[in-house]
Amino acid sequence: xxxxxxxxxxxxxxxxxxxxxxxxxxxxxxxxxxxxxxxxxxxxxxxxxxxxxxxxxxxxxxxxxxxxxxxxxxxxxxxxxxxxxxxxxxxxxxxxxxxxxxxxxxxxxxxxxxxxxxxxxxxxxxxxxxxxxxxxxxxxxxxxxxxxxxxxxxxxxxxxxxxxxxxxxxxxxxxxxxxxxxxxxxxxxxxxxxxxxxxxxxxxxxxxxxxxxxxxxxxxxxxxxxxxxxxxxxxxxxxxxxxxxxxxxxxxxxxxxxxxxxxxxxxxxxxxxxxxxxxxxxxxxxxxxxxxxxxxxxxxxxxxxxxxxxxxxxxxxxxxxxxxxxxxxxxxxxxxxxxxxxxxxxxxxxxxxxxxxxxxxxxxxxxxxxxxxxxxxxxxxxxxxxxxxxxxxxxxxxxxxxxxxx
Numbered sequence: 001x002x003x004x005x006x007x008x009x010x011x012x013x014x015x016x017x018x019x020x021x022x023x024x025x026x027x028x029x030x031x032x033x034x035x036x037x038x039x040x041x042x043x044x045x046x047x048x049x050x051x052x053x054x055x056x057x058x059x060x061x062x063x064x065x066x067x068x069x070x071x072x073x074x075x076x077x078x079x080x081x082x083x084x085x086x087x088x089x090x091x092x093x094x095x096x097x098x099x100x101x102x103x104x105x106x107x108x109x110x111x112x113x114x115x116x117x118x119x120x121x122x123x124x125x126x127x128x129x130x131x132x133x134x135x136x137x138x139x140x141x142x143x144x145x146x147x148x149x150x151x152x153x154x155x156x157x158x159x160x161x162x163x164x165x166x167x168x169x170x171x172x173x174x175x176x177x178x179x180x181x182x183x184x185x186x187x188x189x190x191x192x193x194x195x196x197x198x199x200x201x202x203x204x205x206x207x208x209x210x211x212x213x214x215x216x217x218x219x220x221x222x223x224x225x226x227x228x229x230x231x232x233x234x235x236x237x238x239x240x241x242x243x244x245x246x247x248x249x250x251x252x253x254x255x256x257x258x259x260x261x262x263x264x265x266x267x268x269x270x271x272x273x274x275x276x277x278x279x280x281x282x283x284x285x286x287x288x289x290x291x292x293x294x295x296x297x298x299x300x301x302x303x304x305x306x307x308x309x310x311x312x313x314x315x316x317x318x319x320x321x322x323x324x325x326x327x328x329x330x331x332x333x334x335x336x337x338x339x340x341x342x343x344x345x346x347x348x349x350x351x352x353x354x355x356x357x358x359x360x361x362x363x364x365x366x367x368x369x370x371x372x373x374x375x376x377x378x379x380x381x382x383x384x385x386x387x388x389x390x391x392x393x394x395x396x397x398x399x400x401x402x403x404x405x406x
Contacts, residue, residue, distance in 0.1 A: 031067065038063035041264055049263065065241075068204075103128060103209075104216050105167055111180040112163050115154050120180040121187070122147050123154035128213075129188040129206065138196040138390070139187045141323070141354040167220070174221055181217065182229055182285065185210050189233050193240075197390035201250050207237055218272075224280025227272050228289045234269030235292035238262040250397040254301040266296045284320035287312050306335035323354035327364060339371035359388035363398060370405065379405040 038059045052058040110124035125136045133151065137144040168174045192206030214230045242256035273289045280286075291312050298304040313329035326349040334342035346368065350361050366381035379402045386398035 031063070034063040034067040035059065037066045045264060103213055104220075107181060107184065107213060108167060108177050109158070109163050110154075111177045111184070112158060112161075113176045114161050114163070115157060117180055119150045119154040119157070121184055122150040123158075124180070124184040125187055126151050129184065129191070129209070131188070131191060131206075135191055135196060136187075139191055141358075178221065178223065178226070182225055185214050185217070186229060186285070189214075189236075193236055195391060195393075199392050201244055201248075201391075201393045202240060204240070207233070207240075211237065224276045225283040225285045227276035227280070228283060228286030231269040231273035231276065232285055232289035232292055234265045234272070235289060235296050238265035238269065238296065248393075249400075250393045252397070253295070258299065261296065269293070270296070284316055287316040287319070288325075291316075301335075304335070306332055310336050323349075323352050323358075324360075326352060327355065327360060330364060331367070334368055334371060339368040343368050343372070357388075359385045362388065366398075366401070375405045 041062055042055075042059060046052070046055075107124055107128045110127055111120045115123070121140070122136055125131045125139070126133065131139070133148050134144050137147045140147065168177055189207050189210035192203040192208070192210060195201060195203050211230070211233045214226070214233060218226050218230050238261050239253070239256065241262060242258065242260035243251055245251050269289065270293055273286065273293055276286055277290075291309050294305050294309055294312075310329065310332040313325060313332055316325055317329065327346075330342050330346045330349065333345055343365070346361070346365055349355060355361055362381045362385035366378045366385060369375075369381060370378035382398050382402035382405070386395045386402065389395050389398065
């Protein structure tokens with residue numbers, strides 16, 4: 001049933017929402033813009049979901065989120081401009097417009113065909129994503145010294161060939177750049193979605209920047225995997241409000257309040273994915289987006305279509321095997337075939353390069369042991385996983401799991 005939203009209600013709420021934001025944040029013009037964005041979301045969402053019990057509070061919450069995300073994007077852009085200053089020989093040769101700022105040309109330049117694929121990825125994560133060498137090394141599952149050497153050599157090579165800011169003008173040029181660009185955007189988003197180290201659970205400045213750049217790319221290139229990546233980012237980022245509790249601690253997917261998931265991002269991601277699947281040959285990023293969509297449409301972990309998710313992981317690993325996809329498939333297998341079958345499969349992948357010694361092996365093994373009723377073994381494994389994780393919020397989460405079983 002569609003709810004009718006009275007225009008007078010929105011007109012009355014607008015000045016009060018703006019006033020509340022200005023009292024808290026200042027910056028009148030920014031607050032007005034954020035409230036307008038929140039109103040646009042309300043006009044779409046309220047007729048479907050119903051007017052919330054506290055419409056003013058809803059508008060203020062959504063507008064605050066938009067405001068903070070905009071400031072984070074501005075801050076990321078300022079940092080990026082400072083990084084560009086450290087590349088004096090790589091001056092822009094394309095006009096920077098509101099629709100296409102310097103980020104995408106810089107990204108494409110760092111993925112120049114003259115660079116080897118590993119160098120493309122490492123340099124772009126550093127110059128565009130703003131990740132530290134240590135963060136890049138963790139994301140690529142490589143030694144930090146190896147990554148540092150790649151970045152240094154890539155800079156020298158770009159200067160030697162006189163590389164410039166430019167967007168590809170032919171389909172062949174796009175094809176030569178697209179694969180590493182997608183890989184880089186994927187890695188930047190992952191680091192923003194789940195920070196690999198430090199005190200933060202997420203880094204919205206990174207994930208927001210990755211989404212922004214992928215939207216730009218999607219607007220310029222009609223490609224199934226570009227659409228698949230954008231859909232995956234939106235569907236994953238939609239869960240961010242539920243990933244922390246009131247104390248700021250990490251909340252596992254099974255325990256999240258799904259009412260907090262952003263329905264606008266889920267709808268946008270699902271729409272983009274469906275259009276891509278209808279028009280393009282399916283690829284690994286579209287498959288990952290399809291898995292995220294199945295999670296998004298389920299009312300709970302128990303109601304999730306796990307057999308379909310397991311089948312999608314099988315298809316994904318046939319197209320593009322990766323260590324983390326193998327590990328995620330083990331988790332899905334536990335839901336379909338039980339923890340004992342999943343433990344056997346986990347033993348088979350634990351020696352895969354990139355997973356050897358990784359704390360997530362212990363974390364998944366602990367989860368499976370708990371499902372199998374082996375509480376003490378699970379407790380010990382949770383403790384060991386916590387010791388090896390570099391993310392302090394994840395360490396605390398794993399320690400809470402161990403304490404719960406103790």
